[in-house]
Amino acid sequence: MRIDQLLLATALTVMLAGCAAPRATGDLGVVVERASGSLTLVETTNQTLLKRIKGLGDLSHASVVYSRDERFAYVFGRDGGLTKVDMLSGRITARTIQSGNSIGGAISQDGSLVAVSNYEPGGVKVFDARTLELVADIPATYGEEGQLSKVVGLVDAPGQRFVFSLFDAGEIWVADLSQPDQPQITRFKDIGREPYDALITPDGRHYIAGLFGEDGLAMLDLWHPEQGVRRILDHYGRGEQKLPVYKMPHLEGWAIAGDYAFVPAVGRHEVLIIDVDTWQEVDRIKVHGQPVFVMGRPDGREVWVNYAFPDNDTVQIIDTVSMQIADTLKPGKGVLHMEFTPRGEHLWMSVRDEDVVRVYDTRTRREIANLPADKPSGIFFTARAHRIGL
Secondary structure (H helix, E strand, O other), X not given: OOHHHHHHHHHXXXXXXXXXXXXXXXXXXXXXXXXXXXXXXXXXXXXXXXXXXXXXXXXXXXXXXXXXXXXXXXXXXXXXXXXXXXXXXXXXXXXXXXXXXXXXXXEOOOOOEEEEEEEEOOEEEEEEOOXXXXXXXXXXXXXXXXXXXXXXXXXXXXXXXXXXXXXXXXXXEEEEOOOOOOOEEEXXXXXXXXXXXXXXXOOOOEEEEEEOOOOOEEEEEOOOHHHOEEEEOOOOOOOOOOOOOOOOOOHHHXXXXXXXXXXXXXXXXXXXXXXXXXXXXXXXXXXXXOEEEEEEOOOOOEEEEEEOOOOOOOEEEEEOOOOEEEEXXXXXXXXXXXXXXXXOOEEEEEEHHHOEEEEEEOOOOEEEEEEEOOOEEEEEEHHHHHXXXX
């Protein structure tokens, strides 16, 4: 090739590269459109809708985790579907129907395994994150007759472990997947009636399951599992009139800010404040309705709370220094989910009944953008890839 031809070829290559500049993943995310079984791919810097991704099945209770490089989203559908989505191309790259009814999942510490918790049949299935090939099947059997329990509250934990609760059995299991084809299961029995959801603290130490069948929470210290499961807050609703529960709180939406955890009280118009050193209740805040998500801003300075029907048109903001309600917003009917941008300057909020996602400036608490969406619910940003339990 002559020098002039080489220079021309090089110039064309540079020009074409400039026309198709590569996109990074750090400011991307997805909004679940539950009615249509779709995801909307979004970028947060400019509050932009990039692409709608269809064909993900029943997303009525969908959740999402990300690969460690943020390139791929793993979507857990209520119909048992596990779908792998390429965040750069906006395409489905793999999909499997792995059960009849599932309720969420997690990705392992090293990003190589994806686990799904199932209602039907009860248990956990673990897949190769690259291919979605089945690696391990862990049936949630309990009792002398070997019944199968619904599995809830599945999270990842340090040490290539997954932790989850058995709703029907009243148990917590820790599954060590260091050798994926030979999972090692540690079972903790008699933790309380009907654990319905759970969280793991941001440092990966404490796994806490909420109990629907009785007052209180069940806590397992993963640094000292030999101490067994400890009951905390077993008195918070005792002796008080129970209210109808319109929607169970999402425990992965609890806020831990500084020395305190801010916890939704089941069926009550209260947020409980817990000292995370002693795990004792120190205060309660009366709020507008039954809390669903209690979300801490990344700097811990504020907690934003949304509510179950019929109060789901309201969001309140708690100041974590004064422990008082600092503001009340009325975004519209059907506020289902909230997600802070990684450093907390904005909050995205799905408003299902108005088919819109609203974006708020967290400093001014004013709406700065609204984006159309078809019955939006969960909002999941790629920054979750780097946080334990999300």
